[in-house]
Amino acid sequence: MLRVVGWTALGVGVAAAATIGVLSALVARTVLIPPSRREDDIRILGLDLEGHRIRLSATSDSLLPGEYSFWFSGDTGHAKVGEIVDTDRGGVTRELLEVDFGDLAAARRGRFSGWFWLTPRDLGLPYENVTVPTPLGPAPAWFLPAEDGESDRWVIQVHGRAVRRSETLRAVAPFRDAGFHSLLVSYRNDGEAPRSSDHRYALGDREWVDVDAAMAYAIARGAREIVLMGWSMGGATVLQALTRSPRAALVTGVVLDSPVVDWIATLDFQGRMRRLPRVVRRCVYLLIRSRWGRIVTGLAEPLDLARLDFVTRAAELDRPILLLHSIDDGFVPATASTALALARPDIVTFEEFTIARHTKLWNYDRTRWEDAIRNWLPGLSSHRA
Template identity: 55%
Template sequence: MSPSSTPVRASRPTGEGRVERATRLTAGAIVAIAVGGAVAAASIGLGAGMVAIARKIVTPARKRSDDVTIHGAELDGSTGVVTLRSTPDTRLVGDYSFWFDRGRGHARLGAIVSDDGRRITRVVTDVTGGDLATARSGRVGGWLYTSPADAGFETVDVIVTTPLGGAPAWLVPAEGGLEGPWMIGVHGRGVTRAETIRSLPVFHRASYTSLLVSYRNDGEAPRSVDGRYGLGDTEWEDVEGALAYAVDHGATSIVLMGWSMGGATVLQVVTRARLREFVAGVVLESPVVDWRTTLRFQGAEMRVPGVVQELVMRLLQSPRLSRVSGRATPIDFDRLDFARRADALDVPILLLHSDDDGFVPSTASHALAEARPDLVTFEVFDTARHTKLWNYDPERFDRVIADWLARLRPATVRRGRSGRP
């Protein structure tokens, strides 16, 4: 019996049948290696695997796993030392957050005391919640502070109007007031606006008002109807709401700063938002400049065959098939690829990326910098991992941004076209 005459297909659920048909059309060479019932079994297995991967890409994880073993802690109150499994992240110099007890406990880690390659002992500078002495596992986080107040900043809780409703944000006014330049901080995938607090000191010293925002499906802002990430292809609309808030409250010029997926999001803002004329420049920290490059890298790390990776991306981009991932609409990977769409950009960009990122490869950032040397200033790190550049070298991080801001010209806004005063 030939693959096309297999009777099993008619009895499959609709979504599974669609995935299997797309798989056979795109990967005929794989299907051709089997016959009869083996084709049906292979197609079902491949289709189910593709759906599972696609769902993982676009589904927000409500809980992050504790992936670092705790071998013991010696504490005097909220300070002391902790011994952890030695990993690329636990070995990074600098100050970091350490979450334990499934996110219910939090400590701040400082200097490295010892490291034998298997176990590493670090200074604990503060325990802000939970019992680290009894914890058995945790995870390292780059964002050191849980609120701007933790970092010593006077903060106002505000609500930004988005297409889905009101989204909470932190407003940190400049010393001279709200009239003047603003920074809008946009966090990455799977975290919250607290990730962006590390950018406050350098922008505050440069007399910028800062607005650190939430966006759909991050656990703080309103949920979209499908509850799925758009990888920047939909989240930009919420950041456009932040642009409107800034303009309405005194912003004369705006710098967007995006971290990881937040980088992909702000690149959509500067090419699609109605108020993009107020944007004077963009700072990108460990950004996703091209999702295909990132997903291929992550797929290879998980040992997902290359042909399956390509099929998953085709699925997510297909108007018919993307719904099996849970998304209401497809994702346009071409529109999200600024290594190829570099000509669409027209604002200065400061790119900060570490070549050992380990999660979002820096290759697309290099490609963007090479394509637009007239717009892009690229500061390459080599040991800082993903979104931990400030933690690894805060002096360099702040200096590079401060120097770039000093050279940045305010946005030239044609008043009236946007309808804003």
């Protein structure tokens, strides 16, 4: 009898360990593998093209005030939606500003995004399609000149995970007004730039090399002062570029929108949101940072998660930082941003939003967001002096 109980307990233990291992592997791969599609999580309940109205199911995104991208039918169509007109128990009605492409009348589901504009043409500003030579090959980028056309001040815009450089078009106006050229870059595995051999995100730990290449490109075209701006995972990427690039001496400031300041904090938050047991979360970190974990993750090299923690590394930072984050981000928690701001009030200007969620701060309050950048930029000259 005791032998039976013993074998039963062993079997249960083995099954539990196997479950933890499989679940940890699935989560780690989800974090690292670029997604092929995004979920359409909002139902289209009604459409009035002549009246410029669209009725949607009520979600945390569709109930946000402001102006947004609305991707529909598996990203085969794109529209711009405006402010909320009406809400009730059945859903939310919003302004329909424009349908860029796709058959919205036939669509049944879609999703919100903060992108808003798709290409520089939408801004009505002069621009160039350029390529940045990176170690993996030429990466496409957009160059938008400063308002007066002549400047040695550049901003390099770095988008976040699972999106593209269109995300960063929202930041062109305040930098252009301040006399900055804008370079909106792509980087490895984002669907536009060349793939790495493993086709895995490195969470900024290797993407920074492509940002460094963009810095070299800007310098070759006359840049003498560079601001790095990163969105979400792009924030982690530009912080790596700031601390690891041989060209970092020309960086006079950093702007971060909804940034990943500490990947452990972000992954832990997302794991708790999905009710993953603590042991699974710990196993995910181990897989990502261990050389043997590549069997599961597919990473060419393990990632140094400690190197990606700029709460712990706060003392190493020495450039002015404008940090914009919504306390109720919902994807990348603002806890690490708050901790960094508290640790380095001498260099960090923290613009704290509420309600705006993840990388949608501009959409929620465009005037406040752009003014925060415009008011911060003049201080870079005095810091440089």
